[in-house]
Amino acid sequence: MTIEELEQIAKSVCQENEKYDFEVNVCMDLACSSQGAQQLKDALVKAAETSGKNVHIRRTGCMGPCSSGPLVRVDPEEALYHHVNADHAEAIVNSLGGAPVPDLQCDLNEHFDKQVRVVLENAGYIDPEKIDEYIARDGYKALLTALTEMTPNGVVHRITESGLRGRGGGGYPTGLKWGTVAKASGDVKYVVCNGDEGDPGAFMDRSVMEGDPHRVIEGMALAAYAVGASKGFIYVRAEYPTAVSRLTAGLRDARRRGLLGNNICNTPFNFDIEIRLGAGAFVCGEETALLASIEGKRGTPRPRPPYPAVSGLFGKPTLINNVETYANIAPIVRNGGKWFANMGSERSKGTKVFALTGKIANTGLVEVPMGIKLREIIEVIGGGVPGGHTFKAVQTGGPSGGCIPAEMLDVGVSYDALVRLGSIMGSGGMIVMDDTSCMVNVARFFIEFCMTESCGKCIPCRAGTAQMFTLLTRFCNGSGTMDDLELLESLCSTVKEASLCGLGQTAPNPVLSTLKYFRNEYIEHIVHKRCPAGVCNIQAPVTDQKEVLA
Amino acid sequence: MDREKAGARCLCDLTVSIREGTVPAFTPPPLPSDDKRWKIVNGTMRKNGFARHALIETLHTVQSSFGYLDDEAIRFVARSLRVPLSQAYGVVTFYHYFSLKPPGKHTVTICAGTACYIKGADKLVAAAEKRLGIPQGQTTQDGKISLMTARCVGACSRAPVVLRDGEVMGEVTSGQVLEQLERWAVE
Numbered sequence: 001m002t003i004e005e006l007e008q009i010a011k012s013v014c015q016e017n018e019k020y021d022f023e024v025n026v027c028m029d030l031a032c033s034s035q036g037a038q039q040l041k042d043a044l045v046k047a048a049e050t051s052g053k054n055v056h057i058r059r060t061g062c063m064g065p066c067s068s069g070p071l072v073r074v075d076p077e078e079a080l081y082h083h084v085n086a087d088h089a090e091a092i093v094n095s096l097g098g099a100p101v102p103d104l105q106c107d108l109n110e111h112f113d114k115q116v117r118v119v120l121e122n123a124g125y126i127d128p129e130k131i132d133e134y135i136a137r138d139g140y141k142a143l144l145t146a147l148t149e150m151t152p153n154g155v156v157h158r159i160t161e162s163g164l165r166g167r168g169g170g171g172y173p174t175g176l177k178w179g180t181v182a183k184a185s186g187d188v189k190y191v192v193c194n195g196d197e198g199d200p201g202a203f204m205d206r207s208v209m210e211g212d213p214h215r216v217i218e219g220m221a222l223a224a225y226a227v228g229a230s231k232g233f234i235y236v237r238a239e240y241p242t243a244v245s246r247l248t249a250g251l252r253d254a255r256r257r258g259l260l261g262n263n264i265c266n267t268p269f270n271f272d273i274e275i276r277l278g279a280g281a282f283v284c285g286e287e288t289a290l291l292a293s294i295e296g297k298r299g300t301p302r303p304r305p306p307y308p309a310v311s312g313l314f315g316k317p318t319l320i321n322n323v324e325t326y327a328n329i330a331p332i333v334r335n336g337g338k339w340f341a342n343m344g345s346e347r348s349k350g351t352k353v354f355a356l357t358g359k360i361a362n363t364g365l366v367e368v369p370m371g372i373k374l375r376e377i378i379e380v381i382g383g384g385v386p387g388g389h390t391f392k393a394v395q396t397g398g399p400s401g402g403c404i405p406a407e408m409l410d411v412g413v414s415y416d417a418l419v420r421l422g423s424i425m426g427s428g429g430m431i432v433m434d435d436t437s438c439m440v441n442v443a444r445f446f447i448e449f450c451m452t453e454s455c456g457k458c459i460p461c462r463a464g465t466a467q468m469f470t471l472l473t474r475f476c477n478g479s480g481t482m483d484d485l486e487l488l489e490s491l492c493s494t495v496k497e498a499s500l501c502g503l504g505q506t507a508p509n510p511v512l513s514t515l516k517y518f519r520n521e522y523i524e525h526i527v528h529k530r531c532p533a534g535v536c537n538i539q540a541p542v543t544d545q546k547e548v549l550a
Numbered sequence: 551m552d553r554e555k556a557g558a559r560c561l562c563d564l565t566v567s568i569r570e571g572t573v574p575a576f577t578p579p580p581l582p583s584d585d586k587r588w589k590i591v592n593g594t595m596r597k598n599g600f601a602r603h604a605l606i607e608t609l610h611t612v613q614s615s616f617g618y619l620d621d622e623a624i625r626f627v628a629r630s631l632r633v634p635l636s637q638a639y640g641v642v643t644f645y646h647y648f649s650l651k652p653p654g655k656h657t658v659t660i661c662a663g664t665a666c667y668i669k670g671a672d673k674l675v676a677a678a679e680k681r682l683g684i685p686q687g688q689t690t691q692d693g694k695i696s697l698m699t700a701r702c703v704g705a706c707s708r709a710p711v712v713l714r715d716g717e718v719m720g721e722v723t724s725g726q727v728l729e730q731l732e733r734w735a736v737e
Contacts, residue, residue, distance in 0.1 A: 030705045034718040066707030200663030200702035207704075238610065238647050239703055277610050279645030280701065296605035297637075298644040314603075355706055357665035363707035398664065429706075431664050445667050449701075455644075 001258040001265055003144050006135055013136035020056035022096045023075040024048075025124060029062035029207060030242070031364070032069035036085055040070055043089035051093050061211015063124035064115075066364035068106055073124065082106035111362055114381050116343065118351045119327045120367045123211040128246050131253040134214040140259055142333035143221050147265045150333075155226035156182055159329070161337030163349035168194055168285070168322030169397065169426040170502075171348070171415035177319065180309040181227040184317035189229035191220050192313060192320045194290055195236040195243065198282035199398030200449065202429030204353040205323035207365055209236065209243035212327070213250035217273065219326030221260065222333055224271045227319050232273040233294055238280065247275055282399070282453035286501045287312075287320045289455065300455045301501035322427065324353060345371030348414035352425070358395075358432040361386045368413070375409040378432060389434035393517070397426025399446045399453075400506035402513025403439060422513040424506065438535035439518040440525050444472035446510035450503065461504030464495035468511065475522060478529045478538035485522060489515065576600070578630045582622055587615040591623075595630050602631050605641055609648060618649045646701070654689040654696035656734045658727065659713035663702030666710040674710055675699060677724040681731050695734055 017023070026032075026041045041059060048055040063071045068082035072092065081092065081104035088104060095101045117123075126133040134140070146155050160175025181189060193216060197205040209216060220232045236244050251273055254260040262270045276294050283289045284299040291313045293299040312318025328350060332340045344350050348370040354377065357363050361383030368377060378384065378394060385391045393403040402423035404411075411417050415425050433442065451465040471488045474480040492508035492515075499505045515522065524532050531538055578600060581588040594611040598604030608631065612623045619642055628638035642648045660666075660674050675686055678697050682690055689696040705711045708720025714730060 030703075030718060031707045031720065034705060034708060034711075034720045069708075197704070198701070200667075201665040201706050202702075203704035203706055239700065277607065278647075279606055279610070280647035281645050282701065293606065294603070296603040296607075296633075296641070298640055357706040357709060358668045363665075363709075365707075395664065429664065431668060431706075433668055437668060442668075445664070453701075 001140075001144070003141070003148065003265075006140060006144060009132050010136045010138075013132050017056065017136075019054070021054045022056070024055055024057045024092065024096075025060045025063075025073045025075065026057065027061070027063040027069060027071040027073075027124060028059040029066070029211060030203075031062070031066035032071060035070050037070040039086045040072070040084055040089065043086035044072075044093065047089040047093040053093060053096055055093065055096065058127050060125060061123040061128050062120075062207040062365055064120070064364050064366065065106075065108055065111060065362050067362055068108070068364075072104075074100065080106055080108065082108075108362070111366075111381050111383065114372065114376055115367050116351050116369045117367050118331050118340075118343075119208060119215075119324055119353050120211075120365065121331070122215065123207065123365075126212065128211050128213055129249050129253075131214055131250070131257060134212070138334060139214055139330070140218055142330040143218050143225075143259065144265050146222055146225060146333055147267045147269055152182060152226045152228060155222060155333060158333055158337045159226070162332045162340035163337075163344075163347075164325065164328055164332060164340065165348060165415060166322060167324035167328070167352070167427070169199075169400065169424060171425060174321065174325055177309060177321070178223065178226050180307075181229075181317050181319040184310055186317050188231075188316045189227055190313045190316055190318040191224045191227065191229045191232040192290070192294070192318055193220055193232065193234040193323060193326055194285065194287070194320055195234055195240075195323045196278045196285045196290060197237060197240075197323070197427060198285045198453075199400075199427050199429050201357055201395075201398060201431045202355045202427050204355050204365060204428045206237075206240050206243055208323050208327050208353075209240070210246050213243075213246045214254065215327045215330060216247070216323055217250055217254055217260070219321075219329035220273060221264070221271050222329050223319055223321065223326065225269055227317075229319065230270045230272075232271065233276050233313070234273060235276045235278055235284070235290055235294060237278045239278075244275060244277065251275070281455070282449070283455045283501070283503050286503060289501070290320065291318065298455070300457045301503075303500060324428070343369050345412055345414045347416055352413065352428060354428045354430045356382050356430050356432070359385050359387075359389065359434040359437070360432040370414050371412040373410055373412055374404065377413070377430070378409065382432065385432065385434045387434075389436060391432065392435050392437060393433045393439065395423075395431040395433065395442070395510075396429065397424035397506075397509070398429050399449045400424055400502065400509055401426045401429075402509045403433070403442065403517065404513070405517040408517075422516055423509065436533055436535070438476075438531050438533040439514040439521045440472065440475050440531070441533075441535050443511045443514045444469065444476055447472055447507065450507040454503065454507075458498075458500035458504060460495050460498035461500065461507065464491055464499075464504070465507055467491055468495070468508070472511070475525045476531075476536040476538075478525065478536075480526045482526055485526060576632065579626065582626050588626075590615050591627070592630070595627075600631055602633050605631055605633055605638060606645070609638075609642060613648060618652045620650070651689065652693075655694050656715055657696040657698060657713075658730065659698040659700050659703075659716075660686075660727070661703050661705070661709070661711040661713070662699040663706060663709070663711075665706035666702075669709040671710040674712065674722065674724055674727050678727050678731065681728055694737075695731065 072081040079100040164174040165171040281299045289299040289301040308318040353367045628635045712722040
């Protein structure tokens, strides 16, 4: 494969597309599929055949606003239809070339206007299983340009210049990590993609792997060239079967096109990728645990240093990045580091994809520039809290993050700002809670999660989370005391300071942040034995009953 | 058990053969039975050159072929990959995805991720537990229905989510879950 051949493919795809008068794109991501997107697509194909119009019906990855699904976008009019079902197929096909179907058109301009799409630029525009459609949208151009015109150091330099930070949650500068692995000695090095999206309530990585698998593959190939690796692994959750099959198909097609394998683009660069399945352990999102899991062992973390950049998979220098980090690589190499650094805030560059869920009108995937205010994400893009309820908190970072209250919503989203608020960026889950959520119960939910997911290797995490869970359960059933609260706080700091890996070190975050912003709810549970949100099932205390009887 | 056949050798034998440079090539154990599914399992191991790090991959193949992992399967895989049985068992029990018990004829999986929890997934679990009379993670006595919870299936935007034999259903109510259980129960 050469650049000329790549351009030839892109050209032929464009010619192919020009044969059609209209394009109807059907979102077939998990959320839309669960509402009958497949039947809808079949009906559209049938309606197009009977109408005799020259229509290209394409399945695509996630278009974003999942709560309005199933979604259909008609090009070239760019009309977006929401809540479409198979019965609407005829009306949509008939409207082609005329005015859009009025009942189905959705007004999500505000939702889209604030967004900037880098990672999700192809989602909703290409068929994920067609490598040529990816190539037609500048796919693999970055890889071939880098292989023929740039040195590995040049690629590392470009990533460093972009200011990209790890999208898995920690926010470690990606360029620095690549530089370390590139400098590490040894002939054999590995590149690993962390697709073990364990954070419950986040699905950005699933969407990227399913909707645009080649973007991840290209990012990994660029990383391998930059650090001098010839073998890569993608570690995907077994709970994402579609992601696994899309990636498998993607790897097969890339090999066929000569974009993976030996002597890629007639250069000495060899690279291939294998898929490894996770098996449902949250702790495997931690890099050393993930590597143990790829080696076929129990996913328990080990102390660092040595960092995986020096001694990782099978003891060799290993580069580990998250799916979204790799998805950012090709556009950075293509457009330059400065282009990327122009987006975002001072110390957090670029964009971030968030999975907006919970008690919010527009649930789904959004991609926003760093530095945007939380309020804009929730009220403008998300459309606010529905059902006449009031906003209470937004939870970011999953079980490792915290709950941010209404009064902090004017803070701009960045790695550092969220840490200052007692939460973390995390992988990008953003769960909105309203006045029907009890914050003590939420804290208990997360601690229960960490307790069951603790691998059991170190005692602070194994025993500490269990004790914290017991205390929080007592608050929730009304038997907690103020001494328990004090004990809980001291346990939080012990678990935080003394745990071996990120899981334990961040496990107390949901408790600490709810204690910081919603302490009165804890006091209500402990002193007045009542749950303000009406979630916890607290039995009326005996003394009160006596008073009532008297 | 026939040790020779199992490919295991006494340590001193091995030392002698290493010294003499005649280390016998490893021969994987024979398939446990004629069941074609063992060939699929063996295929995964062969594809990975019977390397130890293929343990989890192979266990995935066993589970997808047989539905669960029984003693015989774990022993066979451990022996084929030359992994101590204790280590294989440790891996099987460490990961939630692997099951040591056969699943029911039908499986209802209720997602217990954060978004689903906020939207009341716990009520769905409680309703299903009450109807079936079993706690989550178990199968009814007649082997008809398994009640499972998942840690997030990634369909958070349509929470609460329930998987009906693997098929995703969004914005599910307790009524819908009970209706489905009823339909399966009378099948």
